[in-house]
Amino acid sequence: MPKDTGIGASTKRREDVRFLTGRGKYTDDIQLTGQAHAAFVRSQVAHGEILSIDTSDAEKMPGVLAIFTGEDFVDVGGNPAGWLINSRDGEPMKEPKRPVLAHGKVRHVGDAYAAVIAETAEQARDAAEAIAADIKELPAVTNMAQALAGAPFVHDEIATNQCFDWGWIEDNRAATDEAIRNAPHVTTLELVNNRLVPNAMEPRASTGDYDPGTGDYTLYTTSQNPHLTRLLISAFVLGIPENKLRVIAPDVGGGFGSKIYHYGEEALVLAAAKKLGRPVRWTATRSESFLTDAHGRDHVTKIELACEKDGTFIAFRTETMANVGAYLSNFSTATPTFLHGTLMAGNYTVPNVYVNVKAVFTNTAPVDAYRGAGRPEATYSIERVIDKAARELGLDPIAIRRKNFVKPDQFPFTSAAGLEYDIGNYDALMDKLEELADFGGFAERRKASEAAGKLRGLGINSYIEACGIAPSNLVGILGSRVGLYDAATVRVNATGNISVMVGAHSHGQGHETAFPQVVGEMLGIDPASVDIVHGDTSKIPFGMGSYGSRSLAVCGSAVVRATEKVIAKAKKIAAHMLEASEADVEFAEGNFTVAGTDKSVSFGEVALKAYIPHNFPLDSVEPGLEETAFYDPANFTYPAGGYACEVEVDPETGKVTVERFTACDDFGNVINPMIVSGQVHGGIGQGIGQALLENTVYDENGQLTSASYMDYAMPRADDLPFYTVDHSCVTPCTHNPLGVKGCGEAGAIGSPPAVVNAVIDALQSGGHNVTHIDMPVSPSRVWAAMNNA
Amino acid sequence: MYAFDIERPTTIADAVAALGAEDAQALGGGQTLIPTLKQRLAMPSKLVSLTAIPELKGVCVADDGALCIGGGTTHATVAAQAAAHYPALAALAGGIGDPAVRNRGTIGGSLANNDPAACYPAAALASGATIVTNARQMAADDYFQGLFTTALDEGEIITEVRFPVPDRAAYMKFQQPASRFALTGVFVAKYADGVRVAVTGASEGGVFRWTEAEAALSADFSADAVAGLSVSSNGMMGDVHGTPDYRAHLVKVMTKRAVAAA
Amino acid sequence: MATIKMTVNGRERSGEAEGRTLLVDFLRQELNLTGTHVGCDTSQCGACVVHVNGEAVKACTMFAAEAEGAEVVTVEGMANPDGSLSVIQQAFQDHHGLQCGFCTPGMIMSAAALLKDNPKPTEAEVRHYLEGNICRCTGYHNIVKAIMAASGQDVSAVAAE
Known part of the structure; x- marks a missing residue:
C-alpha cells in the first residue's frame, strides 16, 4: 500500500494553492514604494568596438533618472567563472573579464553597454533608444571550427579563441589510442549536440533596493541560489559586504540552469538603487531572454567506439568542441569537462576512455549548464555510437548494452572515466523497461503504422548521471572555486510547529511539500506542521542552491542531520522531564518514552519545555530547540535508467511523432513519487524538445535567427504523448542518510538518444540507409536525409 | 512600444475619418500588430481600433449563395458560423493560431496584413473571393501583391469578404x-x-x-x-x-x- | 493617460492607462492583480490568458482601452465563492498539473474556456486546445490529465503516476 503521509507518500503539493489562485509572488509581482525601472541598451551587432556613447538626448527624455555605461563599472570586478580548468599542457584556462556593462567592445548580439533608469519601464525603453552609440562593427565568429582557425578574436588578448584544451584522463590517452588502433571493430560518429535556450517561462527579473539609513542592500531576483548570487556580487563584482547584502529569490518561475548564474543586470539594479536612493526594477522581455540568458549544450563531437566483434566494448574516445560563447558564465567551464568527460564510460565496464574537450569563445551569448549539463551530451554521444555499432555488427541494441553493463556485484565500481559508482542495477532497469515498453508488441505496432503509410521505429537508451553535486573535496581538486555542501536549520517553535530553513531553492521542484515529509516522518508529527523557508539569505543559514539534482541528496541530507540534532537535544530535555537517564529514553512516533515503562512525553511537550525552561538543567542543556547542519556529500550520487521511445515517421513530409515513451529510472529511495514522476515528465518533455524541435541558430554575422517563439520551437502539448514512467527499481544511495539520488535532470538526459535512435530505426526499416541525423530531427532534416541516402 | 493614442469608433464612417489623421493605423484584432508594436517596428501616432464596430462583424449568406464575412469577424466566429456553409473555410479559421488568438484575430486584419505564411490569403485566393472595402471591391487575384503587400490604400478598411462557395x-x-x-x-x-x-x-x-x-x-x-x-x-x-x-x-x-x- | 473602467472578477474597477498600456499591464500594475503573467512578447506562451466577455484572450495582445466596459475574469476570480479551489484548480493540484506555477494561471483560464465549450474533451482535443499555452516544467502529461479529470473523466488508466 502506498503511504499517505511522510516518506514515500504522494502528498499533494501545498504550494499549489497559491499558484492556482494567482497569489504566487514572483519577482516582477513585488512592487516596492518609489520603484523606478531600468532598460538596457544592447548591442545589435555580434562584435564591435564602442567608439563613443552619447547619452545627452536620452538624459532629457521624460522620466529619466539616471544613465549608466560601461565606463561606470571599470573599477568594479568581473563576473567570474566558478571552475578553473587547466589545459592538457598544464596551462590555466583563459578567463576574460566579464563586466557589468560592456566597455570598449561588444561581443555578442544583446551584450548590454548602457542602461537607463526612468520612472516607468516604457520611459526607460524610450530613452534607451535615444542613446546614440557609435559602434564600429567588427568581423564576428560564431562557428567553433572557424574560431579555432584564427581571427577574428572575440577577446583581443586571447589570440586563439580557445579557453582551454582539456584531456580526461590525460594519462589514459596513449592506452586508449593503442586500444582503438588494435581493435577488431571501430564505429565512428560525428554529431552535434544542439544549442538550446533554457526558456524558463518566467523571464529573468531583478529589483535592487538600498537603505541609505543602514547601508543595507536588498536584491530581489530570479535565482536558483540566492547565496551564490550574493557571494558572487560580494566577493567578485561589487564588493558589497555579504552582511550588507540580502538576496531574496521569491517564487521563481522555472530555472533549468539558466537562473543559477549571476548576471550583470543584478549588479546594475543594485548600483542604480544606491545612486538614486530608490528601488530599481528590471524585467526581461522574452526577446531579451533569448539574447542574454545563458544557453545550453552546443557541442560538436567526434566519438569512436572500439569493440570486439561480439560487441564487447574496448574503448571510447571523443574529441569535442564546446562553445562557451563570448564570456565565461559561472559554471560554463565545469559543464563540458567535469560534468561531461567524467561520465564518458556510461553504464559500462569499458576499460579505456579518453575525452578531449576544447572550449571555444565565439560571438554568441554565454553557454552554461542547462538541465542535465554535460551529462546529456555524454549520454547522447555514447548511446548514439553504441546504436550505430550494434547496427554495424548486426547485434541487438539491448543485448550489446547488457553485455557491457556494470553488473550489480561489481559495485562500488570505478569507471574508466574515473568516477566511483557506489551502487546500481542496470540489468534490472532494462528488464523493467522491456516489460513496461512492451517490446514484444512492437512488431505488431510497426505493421499497423506501415499499413497507414508510416514508418515506425523503436529506440532505446541507458544512461547514468552524476548528481547530488557535489563533494567539496573532490570538486576542489577538479578546479571548483567553491564548496558544494548545503545547509539547513530546523527551528522547533514553542508551540511545536517547525520552520526549516533550507539552502535549496524551490522553483517547481516541490520542496515545500517534500522536505516536510522527511522532517515529519523523522519526528513522528504531521508534515503539515512543518514549514519550509527558502530563498532569502537573511533567513536561511547558507546554501548553494538547486541545480545538478542536488536539493534532496545534499540539502535534504542537511535537513536530516539538523533534525537528528534536534532529536538528540529533545531527548536530553525529555530525560529531564521524565526524570530518567538520557540513555533510557527512546524516541518513536513523536513520543519520548522511558524504555520499558509507560512514562512518556510528546514531542510537542518537549518543544514547549525548551522555550519555557522553568526548572531546566541549564548546566547541561541550553534553552530553545533549533539546530543547524551543513552537509557535504561523500560522493556524487548515480541515478541511472533505461528509456524507450517509439516514433512514427511520415515518409512524405519527414515529420516525426512520438507515439510511446517509457522511462525506468533508479533514483534510490523516493520521498514523494508524484513529484518525482512530474520531474521525469518535465525532463522528457525538454529532451524530446531537444531531439525534435528546439534549435538555436546564429547566422554567420552573429545574429540570432531563432530569437523568439516564432522561430524557436518550444514543445507544446500536442507535440508530446503521455509517458510511462517508473521508479520502482531502487538501489539506495549508499552514502547519504536518505538513500536518495536525485531526479530532476534524468528525463532530459535519457530521452534525446532514445528519440534519435528510434528515428534512425524507423528510417532503416523503410529501406533508407540513414545512420545519423543531427538534432533537432526536424521534418526538413528527415526529408533531406531520406532523399540523400 | 512607442506612445500613441487609441480610438474606438463604433461606425465605419467614424473609423475612416479617424484614419485620416497623419500616421494613424487601423487595429483589427491586434494579434500581429501588437507584437510588432512591442518590437518597436511600427510607430503610429494613433491606433484606430475596429473591434467596436458592429457593422464589421458577422457571417451571412448572400442572395447569390456567396458567404459574406464582415472584416472584423474573429477567426473563432468564422470557425463556428461558417461551418455549415463552407466547412473548409471554417476548418481553416479554426486552425489559425490558438484559441485565444482566434477570439481576437479577424479576417480583415489577416488579409490586410498578408503575412506570407498566413492561412486566410490561401482561402481567399483559392476561392476567388471578393475583398470589399469602405471604398471599393477587389478580386482576390488583384488584391494580393506580394509579401505583406496588398492593393489596399492607406486608411482603407476591409469591411467584408465574399467567398463563392465551392462544390x-x-x-x-x-x-x-x-x-x-x-x-x-x-x-x-x-x-x-x-x-x-x-x-x-x-x-x-x-x-x-x-x-x-x-x-x-x-x-x-x-x-x-x-x-x-x-x-x-x-x-x-x-x-x-x-x-x-x-x-x-x-x-x-x-x-x-x-x-x-x- | 485616460481612466479605464471595467468589471474585473465581478467588481467594478478603474485605473489609468496610456494608449499603449496592455490589458495585462493594467491588471498587474494598476489593479495589482499579479496572477496574470507575461512570458513572451509574441503572443504565444499563454501565461497571460484571461477571459474578456466570456472568451479566452491573451491579455498581452490587447490594449487596456479595448477592454473598456468589458467583463474581465482573471485567475484570481476562479476559486469558488467560499475561497476553496474550483473543480479545475483542484484537479490541477490532485494530478500535479503544475510545478513552478508561472504558466499555471493561463493554463487554468484556457482549461476553463475549453471545458465550457467542450465538457468532455478527448486527450487529443485537450492537447490541441493548449496550442497557445506553453509549459516548460511538466511535459504537459499532468496538465492534460488534470483537465480530463476536471471534466469528470476517469484518468486512472493514464500511464503511470
Whole structure:
C-alpha cells in the first residue's frame, strides 16, 4: 500500500494553492514604494568596438533618472567563472573579464553597454533608444571550427579563441589510442549536440533596493541560489559586504540552469538603487531572454567506439568542441569537462576512455549548464555510437548494452572515466523497461503504422548521471572555486510547529511539500506542521542552491542531520522531564518514552519545555530547540535508467511523432513519487524538445535567427504523448542518510538518444540507409536525409 | 512600444475619418500588430481600433449563395458560423493560431496584413473571393501583391469578404513547428467552372496560385492528377525550418492531401 | 493617460492607462492583480490568458482601452465563492498539473474556456486546445490529465503516476 503521509507518500503539493489562485509572488509581482525601472541598451551587432556613447538626448527624455555605461563599472570586478580548468599542457584556462556593462567592445548580439533608469519601464525603453552609440562593427565568429582557425578574436588578448584544451584522463590517452588502433571493430560518429535556450517561462527579473539609513542592500531576483548570487556580487563584482547584502529569490518561475548564474543586470539594479536612493526594477522581455540568458549544450563531437566483434566494448574516445560563447558564465567551464568527460564510460565496464574537450569563445551569448549539463551530451554521444555499432555488427541494441553493463556485484565500481559508482542495477532497469515498453508488441505496432503509410521505429537508451553535486573535496581538486555542501536549520517553535530553513531553492521542484515529509516522518508529527523557508539569505543559514539534482541528496541530507540534532537535544530535555537517564529514553512516533515503562512525553511537550525552561538543567542543556547542519556529500550520487521511445515517421513530409515513451529510472529511495514522476515528465518533455524541435541558430554575422517563439520551437502539448514512467527499481544511495539520488535532470538526459535512435530505426526499416541525423530531427532534416541516402 | 493614442469608433464612417489623421493605423484584432508594436517596428501616432464596430462583424449568406464575412469577424466566429456553409473555410479559421488568438484575430486584419505564411490569403485566393472595402471591391487575384503587400490604400478598411462557395474544398497546412503558421499550406477549391489551388507559406512572393495543378485538377480532380507535376524551388522561401526544395516538395504533398480530403 | 473602467472578477474597477498600456499591464500594475503573467512578447506562451466577455484572450495582445466596459475574469476570480479551489484548480493540484506555477494561471483560464465549450474533451482535443499555452516544467502529461479529470473523466488508466 502506498503511504499517505511522510516518506514515500504522494502528498499533494501545498504550494499549489497559491499558484492556482494567482497569489504566487514572483519577482516582477513585488512592487516596492518609489520603484523606478531600468532598460538596457544592447548591442545589435555580434562584435564591435564602442567608439563613443552619447547619452545627452536620452538624459532629457521624460522620466529619466539616471544613465549608466560601461565606463561606470571599470573599477568594479568581473563576473567570474566558478571552475578553473587547466589545459592538457598544464596551462590555466583563459578567463576574460566579464563586466557589468560592456566597455570598449561588444561581443555578442544583446551584450548590454548602457542602461537607463526612468520612472516607468516604457520611459526607460524610450530613452534607451535615444542613446546614440557609435559602434564600429567588427568581423564576428560564431562557428567553433572557424574560431579555432584564427581571427577574428572575440577577446583581443586571447589570440586563439580557445579557453582551454582539456584531456580526461590525460594519462589514459596513449592506452586508449593503442586500444582503438588494435581493435577488431571501430564505429565512428560525428554529431552535434544542439544549442538550446533554457526558456524558463518566467523571464529573468531583478529589483535592487538600498537603505541609505543602514547601508543595507536588498536584491530581489530570479535565482536558483540566492547565496551564490550574493557571494558572487560580494566577493567578485561589487564588493558589497555579504552582511550588507540580502538576496531574496521569491517564487521563481522555472530555472533549468539558466537562473543559477549571476548576471550583470543584478549588479546594475543594485548600483542604480544606491545612486538614486530608490528601488530599481528590471524585467526581461522574452526577446531579451533569448539574447542574454545563458544557453545550453552546443557541442560538436567526434566519438569512436572500439569493440570486439561480439560487441564487447574496448574503448571510447571523443574529441569535442564546446562553445562557451563570448564570456565565461559561472559554471560554463565545469559543464563540458567535469560534468561531461567524467561520465564518458556510461553504464559500462569499458576499460579505456579518453575525452578531449576544447572550449571555444565565439560571438554568441554565454553557454552554461542547462538541465542535465554535460551529462546529456555524454549520454547522447555514447548511446548514439553504441546504436550505430550494434547496427554495424548486426547485434541487438539491448543485448550489446547488457553485455557491457556494470553488473550489480561489481559495485562500488570505478569507471574508466574515473568516477566511483557506489551502487546500481542496470540489468534490472532494462528488464523493467522491456516489460513496461512492451517490446514484444512492437512488431505488431510497426505493421499497423506501415499499413497507414508510416514508418515506425523503436529506440532505446541507458544512461547514468552524476548528481547530488557535489563533494567539496573532490570538486576542489577538479578546479571548483567553491564548496558544494548545503545547509539547513530546523527551528522547533514553542508551540511545536517547525520552520526549516533550507539552502535549496524551490522553483517547481516541490520542496515545500517534500522536505516536510522527511522532517515529519523523522519526528513522528504531521508534515503539515512543518514549514519550509527558502530563498532569502537573511533567513536561511547558507546554501548553494538547486541545480545538478542536488536539493534532496545534499540539502535534504542537511535537513536530516539538523533534525537528528534536534532529536538528540529533545531527548536530553525529555530525560529531564521524565526524570530518567538520557540513555533510557527512546524516541518513536513523536513520543519520548522511558524504555520499558509507560512514562512518556510528546514531542510537542518537549518543544514547549525548551522555550519555557522553568526548572531546566541549564548546566547541561541550553534553552530553545533549533539546530543547524551543513552537509557535504561523500560522493556524487548515480541515478541511472533505461528509456524507450517509439516514433512514427511520415515518409512524405519527414515529420516525426512520438507515439510511446517509457522511462525506468533508479533514483534510490523516493520521498514523494508524484513529484518525482512530474520531474521525469518535465525532463522528457525538454529532451524530446531537444531531439525534435528546439534549435538555436546564429547566422554567420552573429545574429540570432531563432530569437523568439516564432522561430524557436518550444514543445507544446500536442507535440508530446503521455509517458510511462517508473521508479520502482531502487538501489539506495549508499552514502547519504536518505538513500536518495536525485531526479530532476534524468528525463532530459535519457530521452534525446532514445528519440534519435528510434528515428534512425524507423528510417532503416523503410529501406533508407540513414545512420545519423543531427538534432533537432526536424521534418526538413528527415526529408533531406531520406532523399540523400 | 512607442506612445500613441487609441480610438474606438463604433461606425465605419467614424473609423475612416479617424484614419485620416497623419500616421494613424487601423487595429483589427491586434494579434500581429501588437507584437510588432512591442518590437518597436511600427510607430503610429494613433491606433484606430475596429473591434467596436458592429457593422464589421458577422457571417451571412448572400442572395447569390456567396458567404459574406464582415472584416472584423474573429477567426473563432468564422470557425463556428461558417461551418455549415463552407466547412473548409471554417476548418481553416479554426486552425489559425490558438484559441485565444482566434477570439481576437479577424479576417480583415489577416488579409490586410498578408503575412506570407498566413492561412486566410490561401482561402481567399483559392476561392476567388471578393475583398470589399469602405471604398471599393477587389478580386482576390488583384488584391494580393506580394509579401505583406496588398492593393489596399492607406486608411482603407476591409469591411467584408465574399467567398463563392465551392462544390468541394479543403485546406492542408503543414505547420512551421515554432510559430505554427503555415510552413506550407494549400487550399484547393473545386467550382463548376474549374479548380483553384492557392499556396501560402512557401513562396518569397507570398500567396500564389499553382496554375499547373489547377489545370490538372480541373481535368481530373484526384490526388493522382498532381502526382506527375513538379514544383520549382525557385523563389521558394528558405529558413531554419525548411529549404526551398523542401517547401516545393510540400506544396505537392499538401495539394495531394487537400484533394484527397476535399 | 485616460481612466479605464471595467468589471474585473465581478467588481467594478478603474485605473489609468496610456494608449499603449496592455490589458495585462493594467491588471498587474494598476489593479495589482499579479496572477496574470507575461512570458513572451509574441503572443504565444499563454501565461497571460484571461477571459474578456466570456472568451479566452491573451491579455498581452490587447490594449487596456479595448477592454473598456468589458467583463474581465482573471485567475484570481476562479476559486469558488467560499475561497476553496474550483473543480479545475483542484484537479490541477490532485494530478500535479503544475510545478513552478508561472504558466499555471493561463493554463487554468484556457482549461476553463475549453471545458465550457467542450465538457468532455478527448486527450487529443485537450492537447490541441493548449496550442497557445506553453509549459516548460511538466511535459504537459499532468496538465492534460488534470483537465480530463476536471471534466469528470476517469484518468486512472493514464500511464503511470
